[in-house]
Amino acid sequence: MQSSLFETGVQRIADEQTGPITYQPDVITPELAASWFDALLKGVDWHSGSRMMYERMVEVPRLHCHYAADDPSLPQVLANALDVVKAQVRAPFDSIGLNFYRNEHDSVAPHNDKLHELMPNQPIVLLSLGATRTMVIRRKTPPHLKTELELEAGSLLLMGWNAQLHYDHGIPKLRRPVGPRISVAFRVRPKRNGDE
Template identity: 80%
Template sequence: MQTLLFEQSVQRIADDTTGPIIYQTGVISPALATSWFDALREHVDWHAGARMMYERMVDVPRLHRHYALDDPSLPKALRAACAVVKKQVGAPFNSIGLNCYRDQHDSVAPHNDKLHELVPHQPIALLSLGATRTMVIRRKLPPHLKTELELEAGSLLLMGWNAQLHYDHGIPKLRRPVGPRISVAFRVRPGRGVA
């Protein structure tokens, strides 16, 4: 089965000095994106979370799950997705984080990945499945340049390790209805087997 399309577009958000951050559409076909979305939505043991904010416990506004690549319970769809992303990016990913945004009310606040939890100089790759959602990428230092990306199903956002030093990224809540989306984040974590 061919997973790569010939109708791809590439957008460079940040250069190699502060990034890179690169957005590419059409990394997998719409049919394959739908198939993986359905499989993950149905078969992943999704977790809800809560955290302390403003001196009270609040629900985390999305569902989440994490897998090590060598986890025997890793869903087949994630194993296949990792093979495609590794071929596209060329990084030795060993960790997969999932976020499920159920509707327009789910979000993630602007943040950057914690560098102590990553192998230095290895990229982070985000594969989008399901409904299109807006990601806001904002430079931390002046000028606080902001980019809004519409993350389509089957697209890949590649962020360099050093981009975490210079940019925050987040998925804001929306005022209009939107369907569910799953973000599949591939990372290289220290102290884990690399495949």
Template identity: 75%
Template sequence: MQTLLFERDVQRIADDITGPITYQPDIVPPSLAATWFETLREQGRWHESSRMMYERLVGVPRLHGHYSVSDPALPEVLRHVLAFVRQHVDAPFNSIGLNFYRDEHDSVAPHNDKLHELVPHQPIALLSLGATRTMIIRRKKPPHLKTELELEAGSLLLMGWNAQLHYDHGIPKLPYPVGPRISVAFRVRPTRNAEGW
């Protein structure tokens, strides 16, 4: 598993056997994080989608977008973000996923990434921009230990490939107003799947 190149202020959420999962706040200067957020909000290729749940079609409670790193249409801002993340994480990222949580009503249910859509033993890096949102990280096996992690603007969450076997993660709805947030997720997909994810 590739790791953070710089370990300053890194919080370890899970150990190397079941994770690792690490969190590093303030990796991006506030003014730059704000600029990236505004640019992605305006220029991102945002989509709405639906999915079957409880035998009915429901809207996914957030906007999303996907880019291949090799896509000639990859926005310039994402090229800068990718270069920045690569200074901190040694991994051959080839896929960028975006999620736009517009307000407190947007969320993502607890889940783990599908391992067949990832290159084994490569990490997932998640850069947060905009408003702070809580991520719930929960161990799958008893005693189901749970961490509530505040993902701040300019922070980086790094999850090991094996963490998907042992933990679920999600962003719950909130009972109070909160501003918009964009997550930028970097993954290493098998070459045949890098396009369109």
């Protein structure tokens, strides 16, 4: 799969039929990205986790945190980030998930987001802060073409709902040292029974 760079600075990874998936660097300045990274690193309640894989319980190789967009305890930096994302992407984002990749040993295996946890036809947007990490985006059907995308601080990656049907994405471990990165994911979740 070839990626093309448009005049607007938006890189298209997948078309509307199977995606869309687009990447836009420099949505916020490096200085603002560094400031938001520091604020989130120190200001949110990071959690570790474990999950069943290969018939055994393993530690999830990253830390995480989650907020509802209307949570009264939402850190101001996330409210500001939500404003920036909504100015770029028209969607009623109501869920903000954070992943903290502490070093080159932290990762996320190739996967797609679970469609029952997303509102149909609403995108997922990832804001990257901190060190640049490689995301591998791979087509599920043969010939399984893939793109290795360098997610820089201050960039946005948009994945359409439809992209979860056609592509896996992941952040692999690295063999070289790399600094910490925070990924801020904006989603639209379906209302659950009992939600107002």
